[in-house]
Amino acid sequence: MKKKKKGFLLAFPAISGFLFFYLIPFLIVLWYSVSFGIGKREFVGLDNYKELFKNTMFLLAVKNTCKYMLVTIPVTLGTALCISVILQQITKGQKIFRLSFLYPIIMPIASIVLVIQFFFKNNGFLNLILNFFYLPEKDWLHTSSAFWIICILYFWKFVGYYIFIYSSRLxxxxxxxxxxxxxxxxxxxxxxxxxxxxxxxPVILFTLILSIMNAFKCYREAFLLGGTHPDNSIYFLQHFMNNNLQNLNYQKVSASATIITVFILFLSGLIYMIYYFLKRRTADA
Structure with missing residues:
Protein backbone atom coordinates (compact mmCIF):
# COMPACT_ATOMS: atom_id res chain seq x y z
CA MET A 1 0.00 0.00 0.00
CA LYS A 2 2.87 2.37 0.82
CA LYS A 3 4.45 1.73 -2.57
CA LYS A 4 1.14 2.50 -4.27
CA LYS A 5 0.80 5.76 -2.33
CA LYS A 6 4.36 6.76 -3.17
CA GLY A 7 3.74 5.93 -6.83
CA PHE A 8 0.59 8.03 -6.86
CA LEU A 9 2.38 10.96 -5.23
CA LEU A 10 5.17 10.78 -7.81
CA ALA A 11 2.66 10.62 -10.66
CA PHE A 12 0.35 13.29 -9.23
CA PRO A 13 2.12 16.31 -10.84
CA ALA A 14 1.91 14.72 -14.28
CA ILE A 15 -1.70 13.59 -13.76
CA SER A 16 -2.82 16.99 -12.44
CA GLY A 17 -1.03 18.75 -15.31
CA PHE A 18 -2.77 16.50 -17.83
CA LEU A 19 -6.17 17.10 -16.24
CA PHE A 20 -5.70 20.86 -15.98
CA PHE A 21 -4.12 21.59 -19.36
CA TYR A 22 -5.62 18.87 -21.58
CA LEU A 23 -8.68 17.05 -20.24
CA ILE A 24 -10.60 20.01 -18.80
CA PRO A 25 -10.05 22.23 -21.90
CA PHE A 26 -11.10 19.33 -24.12
CA LEU A 27 -14.34 18.89 -22.12
CA ILE A 28 -15.01 22.63 -22.54
CA VAL A 29 -14.42 22.33 -26.30
CA LEU A 30 -16.72 19.30 -26.40
CA TRP A 31 -19.47 21.33 -24.67
CA TYR A 32 -18.99 24.21 -27.13
CA SER A 33 -19.34 21.77 -30.04
CA VAL A 34 -22.81 20.64 -28.92
CA SER A 35 -24.13 24.02 -27.74
CA PHE A 36 -24.94 27.43 -29.15
CA GLY A 37 -25.14 30.96 -27.79
CA ILE A 38 -23.08 33.70 -26.15
CA GLY A 39 -22.89 33.72 -22.37
CA LYS A 40 -25.73 31.34 -21.55
CA ARG A 41 -25.34 28.44 -23.98
CA GLU A 42 -28.11 26.07 -25.09
CA PHE A 43 -27.64 22.40 -25.91
CA VAL A 44 -28.23 21.80 -29.64
CA GLY A 45 -26.98 18.23 -29.98
CA LEU A 46 -25.28 17.40 -33.28
CA ASP A 47 -26.58 20.46 -35.17
CA ASN A 48 -23.12 22.07 -35.26
CA TYR A 49 -21.64 18.90 -36.74
CA LYS A 50 -24.40 18.68 -39.37
CA GLU A 51 -23.75 22.27 -40.45
CA LEU A 52 -20.03 21.57 -40.50
CA PHE A 53 -20.37 18.69 -42.95
CA LYS A 54 -22.45 20.91 -45.22
CA ASN A 55 -19.69 23.52 -45.31
CA THR A 56 -17.76 23.34 -48.61
CA MET A 57 -14.57 24.83 -47.11
CA PHE A 58 -14.56 22.25 -44.32
CA LEU A 59 -14.99 19.41 -46.82
CA LEU A 60 -12.15 20.86 -48.91
CA ALA A 61 -9.94 21.05 -45.81
CA VAL A 62 -10.74 17.43 -44.88
CA LYS A 63 -9.99 16.24 -48.42
CA ASN A 64 -6.65 18.08 -48.56
CA THR A 65 -5.60 16.92 -45.09
CA CYS A 66 -6.40 13.27 -45.86
CA LYS A 67 -4.64 13.50 -49.23
CA TYR A 68 -1.63 15.08 -47.54
CA MET A 69 -1.37 12.24 -45.02
CA LEU A 70 -1.89 9.51 -47.63
CA VAL A 71 0.96 10.93 -49.72
CA THR A 72 3.50 11.90 -47.08
CA ILE A 73 3.20 9.24 -44.37
CA PRO A 74 3.81 6.04 -46.41
CA VAL A 75 6.63 7.62 -48.43
CA THR A 76 8.35 9.10 -45.38
CA LEU A 77 8.11 5.98 -43.19
CA GLY A 78 9.06 3.63 -46.05
CA THR A 79 12.11 5.70 -46.97
CA ALA A 80 13.15 6.03 -43.32
CA LEU A 81 12.93 2.26 -42.86
CA CYS A 82 15.01 1.54 -45.97
CA ILE A 83 17.71 4.07 -45.07
CA SER A 84 17.92 2.88 -41.46
CA VAL A 85 18.42 -0.72 -42.63
CA ILE A 86 21.15 0.40 -45.06
CA LEU A 87 22.86 2.42 -42.31
CA GLN A 88 23.17 -0.76 -40.25
CA GLN A 89 25.52 -2.12 -42.92
CA ILE A 90 27.82 0.92 -42.60
CA THR A 91 30.56 0.47 -40.02
CA LYS A 92 32.30 3.86 -40.19
CA GLY A 93 30.60 7.22 -39.74
CA GLN A 94 27.21 5.75 -38.80
CA LYS A 95 26.67 8.18 -35.91
CA ILE A 96 27.51 11.17 -38.11
CA PHE A 97 24.98 10.03 -40.71
CA ARG A 98 22.24 9.55 -38.13
CA LEU A 99 22.85 12.91 -36.46
CA SER A 100 22.93 14.70 -39.82
CA PHE A 101 19.39 13.46 -40.51
CA LEU A 102 18.19 15.24 -37.36
CA TYR A 103 19.30 18.72 -38.49
CA PRO A 104 16.07 19.54 -40.40
CA ILE A 105 13.88 19.03 -37.35
CA ILE A 106 15.90 21.47 -35.18
CA MET A 107 16.11 24.22 -37.81
CA PRO A 108 13.76 27.23 -37.37
CA ILE A 109 10.75 26.91 -39.64
CA ALA A 110 10.97 30.59 -40.65
CA SER A 111 14.44 30.10 -42.15
CA ILE A 112 13.26 26.99 -44.01
CA VAL A 113 10.33 28.91 -45.49
CA LEU A 114 12.68 31.70 -46.60
CA VAL A 115 14.75 29.15 -48.51
CA ILE A 116 11.62 27.74 -50.15
CA GLN A 117 10.49 31.22 -51.15
CA PHE A 118 13.95 31.89 -52.59
CA PHE A 119 13.47 28.97 -54.95
CA PHE A 120 9.72 29.00 -55.64
CA LYS A 121 8.54 32.65 -55.56
CA ASN A 122 7.45 34.36 -58.78
CA ASN A 123 10.89 35.97 -59.09
CA GLY A 124 12.63 33.01 -57.47
CA PHE A 125 15.53 30.89 -58.61
CA LEU A 126 13.46 28.28 -60.49
CA ASN A 127 11.61 30.90 -62.52
CA LEU A 128 14.91 32.58 -63.33
CA ILE A 129 16.17 29.30 -64.75
CA LEU A 130 12.94 28.81 -66.75
CA ASN A 131 13.22 32.38 -68.02
CA PHE A 132 16.85 31.77 -69.02
CA PHE A 133 15.79 28.85 -71.24
CA TYR A 134 12.82 30.85 -72.62
CA LEU A 135 10.32 28.59 -70.87
CA PRO A 136 7.07 29.91 -69.34
CA GLU A 137 7.32 30.91 -65.69
CA LYS A 138 5.09 29.27 -63.09
CA ASP A 139 3.44 30.51 -59.92
CA TRP A 140 4.64 27.65 -57.71
CA LEU A 141 3.21 28.81 -54.38
CA HIS A 142 -0.30 29.76 -55.55
CA THR A 143 -1.15 26.78 -57.76
CA SER A 144 -1.55 23.04 -57.19
CA SER A 145 2.27 22.79 -57.12
CA ALA A 146 2.14 24.23 -53.59
CA PHE A 147 0.72 20.91 -52.34
CA TRP A 148 3.75 18.98 -53.55
CA ILE A 149 6.11 21.57 -52.10
CA ILE A 150 4.47 21.07 -48.69
CA CYS A 151 4.75 17.28 -49.10
CA ILE A 152 8.46 17.52 -49.95
CA LEU A 153 8.97 19.80 -46.95
CA TYR A 154 7.31 17.27 -44.62
CA PHE A 155 9.44 14.47 -46.06
CA TRP A 156 12.66 16.45 -45.70
CA LYS A 157 11.83 17.53 -42.16
CA PHE A 158 10.70 14.24 -40.60
CA VAL A 159 12.43 11.43 -42.51
CA GLY A 160 15.61 11.83 -40.43
CA TYR A 161 13.61 11.75 -37.20
CA TYR A 162 12.10 8.37 -38.09
CA ILE A 163 15.48 7.10 -39.31
CA PHE A 164 16.88 7.87 -35.85
CA ILE A 165 14.04 5.93 -34.17
CA TYR A 166 14.35 2.90 -36.48
CA SER A 167 18.15 2.84 -36.24
CA SER A 168 18.01 2.91 -32.45
CA ARG A 169 15.73 -0.14 -32.43
CA LEU A 170 17.73 -2.00 -35.07
CA PRO A 202 5.82 -2.27 -32.81
CA VAL A 203 8.15 0.63 -33.58
CA ILE A 204 6.63 0.98 -37.06
CA LEU A 205 3.16 1.24 -35.50
CA PHE A 206 4.45 3.81 -33.01
CA THR A 207 5.98 5.95 -35.78
CA LEU A 208 2.74 5.61 -37.75
CA ILE A 209 0.78 7.23 -34.90
CA LEU A 210 3.53 9.82 -34.49
CA SER A 211 3.52 10.66 -38.20
CA ILE A 212 -0.27 11.13 -38.20
CA MET A 213 0.04 13.59 -35.32
CA ASN A 214 2.92 15.40 -37.06
CA ALA A 215 0.86 15.65 -40.25
CA PHE A 216 -1.64 17.83 -38.38
CA LYS A 217 1.21 20.23 -37.53
CA CYS A 218 1.75 21.27 -41.14
CA TYR A 219 -0.17 24.53 -40.66
CA ARG A 220 2.90 26.64 -39.86
CA GLU A 221 4.55 25.85 -43.18
CA ALA A 222 1.34 26.26 -45.17
CA PHE A 223 0.52 29.53 -43.37
CA LEU A 224 3.98 31.04 -43.91
CA LEU A 225 3.91 30.07 -47.59
CA GLY A 226 0.31 30.92 -48.48
CA GLY A 227 -1.15 32.99 -45.65
CA THR A 228 -4.60 32.54 -44.11
CA HIS A 229 -6.21 32.03 -47.53
CA PRO A 230 -3.72 29.94 -49.54
CA ASP A 231 -4.26 28.01 -52.75
CA ASN A 232 -7.08 25.48 -52.48
CA SER A 233 -4.60 22.58 -52.73
CA ILE A 234 -3.02 23.47 -49.35
CA TYR A 235 -6.13 24.62 -47.52
CA PHE A 236 -5.99 22.31 -44.48
CA LEU A 237 -8.15 21.80 -41.41
CA GLN A 238 -5.91 24.14 -39.43
CA HIS A 239 -6.68 26.94 -41.92
CA PHE A 240 -10.39 26.32 -41.49
CA MET A 241 -10.12 26.37 -37.70
CA ASN A 242 -7.89 29.46 -37.62
CA ASN A 243 -10.16 31.45 -39.95
CA ASN A 244 -13.27 30.57 -37.95
CA LEU A 245 -11.49 31.40 -34.70
CA GLN A 246 -10.74 34.88 -36.05
CA ASN A 247 -14.45 35.21 -36.88
CA LEU A 248 -15.30 34.10 -33.30
CA ASN A 249 -17.22 31.09 -34.63
CA TYR A 250 -16.43 28.87 -31.67
CA GLN A 251 -19.02 26.27 -32.63
CA LYS A 252 -17.25 25.33 -35.88
CA VAL A 253 -13.81 25.50 -34.27
CA SER A 254 -14.87 23.26 -31.38
CA ALA A 255 -16.63 20.78 -33.64
CA SER A 256 -13.57 20.62 -35.94
CA ALA A 257 -11.20 20.12 -32.99
CA THR A 258 -13.42 17.35 -31.61
CA ILE A 259 -13.49 15.57 -34.99
CA ILE A 260 -9.68 15.72 -35.25
CA THR A 261 -9.28 14.35 -31.71
CA VAL A 262 -11.74 11.52 -32.31
CA PHE A 263 -10.03 10.73 -35.62
CA ILE A 264 -6.59 10.47 -33.98
CA LEU A 265 -7.95 8.40 -31.09
CA PHE A 266 -9.75 6.08 -33.51
CA LEU A 267 -6.63 5.49 -35.61
CA SER A 268 -4.51 5.00 -32.49
CA GLY A 269 -7.00 2.48 -31.13
CA LEU A 270 -7.15 0.67 -34.47
CA ILE A 271 -3.36 0.47 -34.68
CA TYR A 272 -3.18 -0.82 -31.10
CA MET A 273 -5.80 -3.49 -31.87
CA ILE A 274 -3.78 -4.64 -34.90
CA TYR A 275 -0.64 -4.83 -32.75
CA TYR A 276 -2.46 -6.71 -29.96
CA PHE A 277 -4.02 -9.17 -32.42
CA LEU A 278 -0.70 -9.93 -34.13
CA LYS A 279 1.12 -10.21 -30.80
CA ARG A 280 -1.46 -12.66 -29.48
CA ARG A 281 -1.40 -14.62 -32.73
CA THR A 282 2.41 -14.88 -32.53
CA ALA A 283 2.24 -15.99 -28.88
CA ASP A 284 -0.30 -18.71 -29.70
CA ALA A 285 1.86 -19.96 -32.58
Missing amino acids: QMIPKEYYEYASLHGAGKWQSFYYITCPILF
Missing part, protein backbone atom coordinates in the same frame (compact mmCIF):
# COMPACT_ATOMS: atom_id res chain seq x y z
CA GLN A 171 20.89 -1.64 -33.01
CA MET A 172 19.16 -3.44 -30.14
CA ILE A 173 18.63 -6.61 -32.22
CA PRO A 174 21.33 -9.16 -31.25
CA LYS A 175 23.65 -10.01 -34.13
CA GLU A 176 23.49 -13.66 -33.06
CA TYR A 177 19.98 -13.86 -34.56
CA TYR A 178 21.30 -13.09 -38.04
CA GLU A 179 24.35 -15.32 -37.60
CA TYR A 180 22.13 -18.23 -36.55
CA ALA A 181 19.83 -17.61 -39.52
CA SER A 182 22.75 -17.50 -41.99
CA LEU A 183 24.08 -20.81 -40.64
CA HIS A 184 20.73 -22.36 -41.56
CA GLY A 185 20.88 -20.98 -45.10
CA ALA A 186 18.71 -17.86 -44.70
CA GLY A 187 19.48 -15.00 -47.08
CA LYS A 188 19.33 -11.27 -46.38
CA TRP A 189 15.70 -10.94 -47.47
CA GLN A 190 14.64 -13.93 -45.37
CA SER A 191 16.50 -12.56 -42.34
CA PHE A 192 14.85 -9.19 -42.85
CA TYR A 193 11.37 -10.71 -43.19
CA TYR A 194 11.56 -13.23 -40.32
CA ILE A 195 13.83 -11.37 -37.87
CA THR A 196 13.93 -7.62 -38.54
CA CYS A 197 10.26 -7.05 -39.44
CA PRO A 198 8.66 -8.79 -36.42
CA ILE A 199 11.00 -7.04 -33.97
CA LEU A 200 10.61 -3.67 -35.69
CA PHE A 201 6.83 -3.94 -36.16
Whole structure:
Protein backbone atom coordinates (compact mmCIF):
# COMPACT_ATOMS: atom_id res chain seq x y z
CA MET A 1 0.00 0.00 0.00
CA LYS A 2 2.87 2.37 0.82
CA LYS A 3 4.45 1.73 -2.57
CA LYS A 4 1.14 2.50 -4.27
CA LYS A 5 0.80 5.76 -2.33
CA LYS A 6 4.36 6.76 -3.17
CA GLY A 7 3.74 5.93 -6.83
CA PHE A 8 0.59 8.03 -6.86
CA LEU A 9 2.38 10.96 -5.23
CA LEU A 10 5.17 10.78 -7.81
CA ALA A 11 2.66 10.62 -10.66
CA PHE A 12 0.35 13.29 -9.23
CA PRO A 13 2.12 16.31 -10.84
CA ALA A 14 1.91 14.72 -14.28
CA ILE A 15 -1.70 13.59 -13.76
CA SER A 16 -2.82 16.99 -12.44
CA GLY A 17 -1.03 18.75 -15.31
CA PHE A 18 -2.77 16.50 -17.83
CA LEU A 19 -6.17 17.10 -16.24
CA PHE A 20 -5.70 20.86 -15.98
CA PHE A 21 -4.12 21.59 -19.36
CA TYR A 22 -5.62 18.87 -21.58
CA LEU A 23 -8.68 17.05 -20.24
CA ILE A 24 -10.60 20.01 -18.80
CA PRO A 25 -10.05 22.23 -21.90
CA PHE A 26 -11.10 19.33 -24.12
CA LEU A 27 -14.34 18.89 -22.12
CA ILE A 28 -15.01 22.63 -22.54
CA VAL A 29 -14.42 22.33 -26.30
CA LEU A 30 -16.72 19.30 -26.40
CA TRP A 31 -19.47 21.33 -24.67
CA TYR A 32 -18.99 24.21 -27.13
CA SER A 33 -19.34 21.77 -30.04
CA VAL A 34 -22.81 20.64 -28.92
CA SER A 35 -24.13 24.02 -27.74
CA PHE A 36 -24.94 27.43 -29.15
CA GLY A 37 -25.14 30.96 -27.79
CA ILE A 38 -23.08 33.70 -26.15
CA GLY A 39 -22.89 33.72 -22.37
CA LYS A 40 -25.73 31.34 -21.55
CA ARG A 41 -25.34 28.44 -23.98
CA GLU A 42 -28.11 26.07 -25.09
CA PHE A 43 -27.64 22.40 -25.91
CA VAL A 44 -28.23 21.80 -29.64
CA GLY A 45 -26.98 18.23 -29.98
CA LEU A 46 -25.28 17.40 -33.28
CA ASP A 47 -26.58 20.46 -35.17
CA ASN A 48 -23.12 22.07 -35.26
CA TYR A 49 -21.64 18.90 -36.74
CA LYS A 50 -24.40 18.68 -39.37
CA GLU A 51 -23.75 22.27 -40.45
CA LEU A 52 -20.03 21.57 -40.50
CA PHE A 53 -20.37 18.69 -42.95
CA LYS A 54 -22.45 20.91 -45.22
CA ASN A 55 -19.69 23.52 -45.31
CA THR A 56 -17.76 23.34 -48.61
CA MET A 57 -14.57 24.83 -47.11
CA PHE A 58 -14.56 22.25 -44.32
CA LEU A 59 -14.99 19.41 -46.82
CA LEU A 60 -12.15 20.86 -48.91
CA ALA A 61 -9.94 21.05 -45.81
CA VAL A 62 -10.74 17.43 -44.88
CA LYS A 63 -9.99 16.24 -48.42
CA ASN A 64 -6.65 18.08 -48.56
CA THR A 65 -5.60 16.92 -45.09
CA CYS A 66 -6.40 13.27 -45.86
CA LYS A 67 -4.64 13.50 -49.23
CA TYR A 68 -1.63 15.08 -47.54
CA MET A 69 -1.37 12.24 -45.02
CA LEU A 70 -1.89 9.51 -47.63
CA VAL A 71 0.96 10.93 -49.72
CA THR A 72 3.50 11.90 -47.08
CA ILE A 73 3.20 9.24 -44.37
CA PRO A 74 3.81 6.04 -46.41
CA VAL A 75 6.63 7.62 -48.43
CA THR A 76 8.35 9.10 -45.38
CA LEU A 77 8.11 5.98 -43.19
CA GLY A 78 9.06 3.63 -46.05
CA THR A 79 12.11 5.70 -46.97
CA ALA A 80 13.15 6.03 -43.32
CA LEU A 81 12.93 2.26 -42.86
CA CYS A 82 15.01 1.54 -45.97
CA ILE A 83 17.71 4.07 -45.07
CA SER A 84 17.92 2.88 -41.46
CA VAL A 85 18.42 -0.72 -42.63
CA ILE A 86 21.15 0.40 -45.06
CA LEU A 87 22.86 2.42 -42.31
CA GLN A 88 23.17 -0.76 -40.25
CA GLN A 89 25.52 -2.12 -42.92
CA ILE A 90 27.82 0.92 -42.60
CA THR A 91 30.56 0.47 -40.02
CA LYS A 92 32.30 3.86 -40.19
CA GLY A 93 30.60 7.22 -39.74
CA GLN A 94 27.21 5.75 -38.80
CA LYS A 95 26.67 8.18 -35.91
CA ILE A 96 27.51 11.17 -38.11
CA PHE A 97 24.98 10.03 -40.71
CA ARG A 98 22.24 9.55 -38.13
CA LEU A 99 22.85 12.91 -36.46
CA SER A 100 22.93 14.70 -39.82
CA PHE A 101 19.39 13.46 -40.51
CA LEU A 102 18.19 15.24 -37.36
CA TYR A 103 19.30 18.72 -38.49
CA PRO A 104 16.07 19.54 -40.40
CA ILE A 105 13.88 19.03 -37.35
CA ILE A 106 15.90 21.47 -35.18
CA MET A 107 16.11 24.22 -37.81
CA PRO A 108 13.76 27.23 -37.37
CA ILE A 109 10.75 26.91 -39.64
CA ALA A 110 10.97 30.59 -40.65
CA SER A 111 14.44 30.10 -42.15
CA ILE A 112 13.26 26.99 -44.01
CA VAL A 113 10.33 28.91 -45.49
CA LEU A 114 12.68 31.70 -46.60
CA VAL A 115 14.75 29.15 -48.51
CA ILE A 116 11.62 27.74 -50.15
CA GLN A 117 10.49 31.22 -51.15
CA PHE A 118 13.95 31.89 -52.59
CA PHE A 119 13.47 28.97 -54.95
CA PHE A 120 9.72 29.00 -55.64
CA LYS A 121 8.54 32.65 -55.56
CA ASN A 122 7.45 34.36 -58.78
CA ASN A 123 10.89 35.97 -59.09
CA GLY A 124 12.63 33.01 -57.47
CA PHE A 125 15.53 30.89 -58.61
CA LEU A 126 13.46 28.28 -60.49
CA ASN A 127 11.61 30.90 -62.52
CA LEU A 128 14.91 32.58 -63.33
CA ILE A 129 16.17 29.30 -64.75
CA LEU A 130 12.94 28.81 -66.75
CA ASN A 131 13.22 32.38 -68.02
CA PHE A 132 16.85 31.77 -69.02
CA PHE A 133 15.79 28.85 -71.24
CA TYR A 134 12.82 30.85 -72.62
CA LEU A 135 10.32 28.59 -70.87
CA PRO A 136 7.07 29.91 -69.34
CA GLU A 137 7.32 30.91 -65.69
CA LYS A 138 5.09 29.27 -63.09
CA ASP A 139 3.44 30.51 -59.92
CA TRP A 140 4.64 27.65 -57.71
CA LEU A 141 3.21 28.81 -54.38
CA HIS A 142 -0.30 29.76 -55.55
CA THR A 143 -1.15 26.78 -57.76
CA SER A 144 -1.55 23.04 -57.19
CA SER A 145 2.27 22.79 -57.12
CA ALA A 146 2.14 24.23 -53.59
CA PHE A 147 0.72 20.91 -52.34
CA TRP A 148 3.75 18.98 -53.55
CA ILE A 149 6.11 21.57 -52.10
CA ILE A 150 4.47 21.07 -48.69
CA CYS A 151 4.75 17.28 -49.10
CA ILE A 152 8.46 17.52 -49.95
CA LEU A 153 8.97 19.80 -46.95
CA TYR A 154 7.31 17.27 -44.62
CA PHE A 155 9.44 14.47 -46.06
CA TRP A 156 12.66 16.45 -45.70
CA LYS A 157 11.83 17.53 -42.16
CA PHE A 158 10.70 14.24 -40.60
CA VAL A 159 12.43 11.43 -42.51
CA GLY A 160 15.61 11.83 -40.43
CA TYR A 161 13.61 11.75 -37.20
CA TYR A 162 12.10 8.37 -38.09
CA ILE A 163 15.48 7.10 -39.31
CA PHE A 164 16.88 7.87 -35.85
CA ILE A 165 14.04 5.93 -34.17
CA TYR A 166 14.35 2.90 -36.48
CA SER A 167 18.15 2.84 -36.24
CA SER A 168 18.01 2.91 -32.45
CA ARG A 169 15.73 -0.14 -32.43
CA LEU A 170 17.73 -2.00 -35.07
CA GLN A 171 20.89 -1.64 -33.01
CA MET A 172 19.16 -3.44 -30.14
CA ILE A 173 18.63 -6.61 -32.22
CA PRO A 174 21.33 -9.16 -31.25
CA LYS A 175 23.65 -10.01 -34.13
CA GLU A 176 23.49 -13.66 -33.06
CA TYR A 177 19.98 -13.86 -34.56
CA TYR A 178 21.30 -13.09 -38.04
CA GLU A 179 24.35 -15.32 -37.60
CA TYR A 180 22.13 -18.23 -36.55
CA ALA A 181 19.83 -17.61 -39.52
CA SER A 182 22.75 -17.50 -41.99
CA LEU A 183 24.08 -20.81 -40.64
CA HIS A 184 20.73 -22.36 -41.56
CA GLY A 185 20.88 -20.98 -45.10
CA ALA A 186 18.71 -17.86 -44.70
CA GLY A 187 19.48 -15.00 -47.08
CA LYS A 188 19.33 -11.27 -46.38
CA TRP A 189 15.70 -10.94 -47.47
CA GLN A 190 14.64 -13.93 -45.37
CA SER A 191 16.50 -12.56 -42.34
CA PHE A 192 14.85 -9.19 -42.85
CA TYR A 193 11.37 -10.71 -43.19
CA TYR A 194 11.56 -13.23 -40.32
CA ILE A 195 13.83 -11.37 -37.87
CA THR A 196 13.93 -7.62 -38.54
CA CYS A 197 10.26 -7.05 -39.44
CA PRO A 198 8.66 -8.79 -36.42
CA ILE A 199 11.00 -7.04 -33.97
CA LEU A 200 10.61 -3.67 -35.69
CA PHE A 201 6.83 -3.94 -36.16
CA PRO A 202 5.82 -2.27 -32.81
CA VAL A 203 8.15 0.63 -33.58
CA ILE A 204 6.63 0.98 -37.06
CA LEU A 205 3.16 1.24 -35.50
CA PHE A 206 4.45 3.81 -33.01
CA THR A 207 5.98 5.95 -35.78
CA LEU A 208 2.74 5.61 -37.75
CA ILE A 209 0.78 7.23 -34.90
CA LEU A 210 3.53 9.82 -34.49
CA SER A 211 3.52 10.66 -38.20
CA ILE A 212 -0.27 11.13 -38.20
CA MET A 213 0.04 13.59 -35.32
CA ASN A 214 2.92 15.40 -37.06
CA ALA A 215 0.86 15.65 -40.25
CA PHE A 216 -1.64 17.83 -38.38
CA LYS A 217 1.21 20.23 -37.53
CA CYS A 218 1.75 21.27 -41.14
CA TYR A 219 -0.17 24.53 -40.66
CA ARG A 220 2.90 26.64 -39.86
CA GLU A 221 4.55 25.85 -43.18
CA ALA A 222 1.34 26.26 -45.17
CA PHE A 223 0.52 29.53 -43.37
CA LEU A 224 3.98 31.04 -43.91
CA LEU A 225 3.91 30.07 -47.59
CA GLY A 226 0.31 30.92 -48.48
CA GLY A 227 -1.15 32.99 -45.65
CA THR A 228 -4.60 32.54 -44.11
CA HIS A 229 -6.21 32.03 -47.53
CA PRO A 230 -3.72 29.94 -49.54
CA ASP A 231 -4.26 28.01 -52.75
CA ASN A 232 -7.08 25.48 -52.48
CA SER A 233 -4.60 22.58 -52.73
CA ILE A 234 -3.02 23.47 -49.35
CA TYR A 235 -6.13 24.62 -47.52
CA PHE A 236 -5.99 22.31 -44.48
CA LEU A 237 -8.15 21.80 -41.41
CA GLN A 238 -5.91 24.14 -39.43
CA HIS A 239 -6.68 26.94 -41.92
CA PHE A 240 -10.39 26.32 -41.49
CA MET A 241 -10.12 26.37 -37.70
CA ASN A 242 -7.89 29.46 -37.62
CA ASN A 243 -10.16 31.45 -39.95
CA ASN A 244 -13.27 30.57 -37.95
CA LEU A 245 -11.49 31.40 -34.70
CA GLN A 246 -10.74 34.88 -36.05
CA ASN A 247 -14.45 35.21 -36.88
CA LEU A 248 -15.30 34.10 -33.30
CA ASN A 249 -17.22 31.09 -34.63
CA TYR A 250 -16.43 28.87 -31.67
CA GLN A 251 -19.02 26.27 -32.63
CA LYS A 252 -17.25 25.33 -35.88
CA VAL A 253 -13.81 25.50 -34.27
CA SER A 254 -14.87 23.26 -31.38
CA ALA A 255 -16.63 20.78 -33.64
CA SER A 256 -13.57 20.62 -35.94
CA ALA A 257 -11.20 20.12 -32.99
CA THR A 258 -13.42 17.35 -31.61
CA ILE A 259 -13.49 15.57 -34.99
CA ILE A 260 -9.68 15.72 -35.25
CA THR A 261 -9.28 14.35 -31.71
CA VAL A 262 -11.74 11.52 -32.31
CA PHE A 263 -10.03 10.73 -35.62
CA ILE A 264 -6.59 10.47 -33.98
CA LEU A 265 -7.95 8.40 -31.09
CA PHE A 266 -9.75 6.08 -33.51
CA LEU A 267 -6.63 5.49 -35.61
CA SER A 268 -4.51 5.00 -32.49
CA GLY A 269 -7.00 2.48 -31.13
CA LEU A 270 -7.15 0.67 -34.47
CA ILE A 271 -3.36 0.47 -34.68
CA TYR A 272 -3.18 -0.82 -31.10
CA MET A 273 -5.80 -3.49 -31.87
CA ILE A 274 -3.78 -4.64 -34.90
CA TYR A 275 -0.64 -4.83 -32.75
CA TYR A 276 -2.46 -6.71 -29.96
CA PHE A 277 -4.02 -9.17 -32.42
CA LEU A 278 -0.70 -9.93 -34.13
CA LYS A 279 1.12 -10.21 -30.80
CA ARG A 280 -1.46 -12.66 -29.48
CA ARG A 281 -1.40 -14.62 -32.73
CA THR A 282 2.41 -14.88 -32.53
CA ALA A 283 2.24 -15.99 -28.88
CA ASP A 284 -0.30 -18.71 -29.70
CA ALA A 285 1.86 -19.96 -32.58
